[in-house]
Amino acid sequence: MQELNRSRKFITFVVILLFSMTIYQNINFDKLFDYYEHNGNKEYSLENDGWNVDLDSEYHRQSEFDAMFSELESRDYPATSVILVKNGTLVYEKYYDDFSYNTVFNTYSVTKSFTSALVGIAIDKGLIGSVDDPILDYFPNVTFDYNSEYKQKVTIHHILTMTSGFDYGEDPALAPTVEGSRAEFVLNSPVKHEPGSVWIYDSHAPSILIRIIEIQSKMSIIEFANKNLFEPLQISNVYWIKDDSNLAFGGFGLYLTPREMAKLGQLYVQGGIWNDTRVMSEGWVNQSTINHLDSDIKFIYTTKPSDGYGYLWWIYDGYYIASGLHGQRVIVNPEQDYVLTFTSLDVTQIGANALHKMLITGEADPWKKPMNDYYLRSLPSLGLFLFLFTAVNFSFIKYGLKSSANEKIEGKEILLTSFVSSSFMVFFNFLIILSVIFSVLDFFFGIPRGFMLFPLFQMFTLFSIFLFLISSVLFERELLNQKYSISLSSSLKFLLPKNIVLIISLTLILFNVYLAMITEYSA
Secondary structure (H helix, E strand, C coil), X not given: CHHHHHHHHHXXXXXXXXXXXXXXXXXXXXXXXHHHHEEEECCCCHHHCCCEECCCCCCCCHHXXXXXXXXXXXXXXXXXXXXXXXXXXXXXXXXXXXXXCCEEEECCCHHHHHHHHHHHHHHHCCCCCCCXXXXXXXXXXXXXXXXXXXXXXXXXXXXXXXXXXXXXXXXXXXXXCCCCCHHHHHHCCCECCCCCCEECCCXXXXXXXXHHHHHHHCCCHHHHHHHHHHCCCCCCCCEECECCCCCECCCCCEEECHHHHHHHHHHHHCCCEECCEECCCHHHHHHHCCCCCCCCCEECCCCCCCCEECCCCEEECCEEEEEECCCEEEEEECCCCEEEEEEECCCCCCHHXXXXXXXXXXXXXXXXXXXXXXXXXXXXHHHHHHHHHHHHHHHHHHHHCCCHHHHHCCHHXXXXXXXXXXXXXXXXXXXXXXHXXXXXXXXXXXXXXXXXXXXXHHXXXXXXXXXXXXXXXXXHHHHHHHHHCCCHHHHHHHHHHHHHHHXXXXXXXXXXXXXXXXHHHHC
């Protein structure tokens, strides 16, 4: 009886530990992304940033905007900031958690739209002839790999519209790390498709545009951007990630405050003018924000425009968007004269667009927290494994142990015992998997920041896997002992390897469910 009590106490301890870890990781899940999304704060003068601010003003369609903001709150959407500029005036501004007006956020692919603006300015200044210029014309004394007729045809227009035909053999949406210059990596890659015939979302290729501007201006892109875009927009101390060759990424990596992000949208609403200063031509604003995709364009990978695509802008009916990973958005509607800017920790990618849809259609598209979505997506796998585990345990009890007691027991009772044992395995193994996912994300996002936020939790996760294996064996041993008087010595050699296989199998399957979900979000 004493040994039985010790076993039950151990099982109870493990159950409480797993529940506690699950509650803890759900509470702290969003914190995993914090460092990855921002670069701390910078000096920022609210009085000298060029914005006209009136947060108490009344404006057209205010009730609809207020409904959208209320919907944002009711959904517990993980926004870190929201800014609305209406008729040239900043009329709504809110920051969440510890973020503020001077927090420098990772804009991700919103960077592409800034790159597009810089190309337009370079054309305005005569540094680039036109968007129809072949890109190789700007590298006259360089020989690149995989030279071909297709590569000779690739123009600046093709890079701006994601129709260059460069294909690296894998979906380049997330721009996997490459060594050296990202521009040279692309230029030394094969052009597998005729330029203009396919659309591939490519965060690599815009670096070519950055390099062309540097060559033609004889300035670094930061110097060129400061002089011709950032300083006119009253944006200072810009942080822009560079590759190994010291070239800023053309497709991502620009860090800005939310007010600075919104300035790009307002510049476009005003036809290239900021506070009475012309920054770029109105022609470039108009040309870069119309759909440039032919009706017969082919899409190679999962990421594709739902409506249209301009010059590194996503084009919709009446508005266009600078869009970045995890819900960074600059939504520009020139007809209704507003710029709506989001920064967020939304790994689903759809929340900001769904909220904006309220202004377009009158109701928001569905959005749910990523982990809640994962719970729902896991249900079919959990149900399947519960069925399989029950079948395995039924066979194990009835045929594997070969106990004389089993011959006197009805199949229904063995089935019930198998179901209870399997339910314990499946449910608490699922809690283990949630902790594993949390630990893996902490490790992944710990790489750029040089440390992990929850190293102690990771140690607990590894330890809890071992503890759960022991508790699963003890739980089944106690169940079998109580029901059928089967001793540990006769069951341990079956229970231990069986439970190891079941734990590994369920962990692999459910972790792949999570990876598939994240891949879908990223696209």
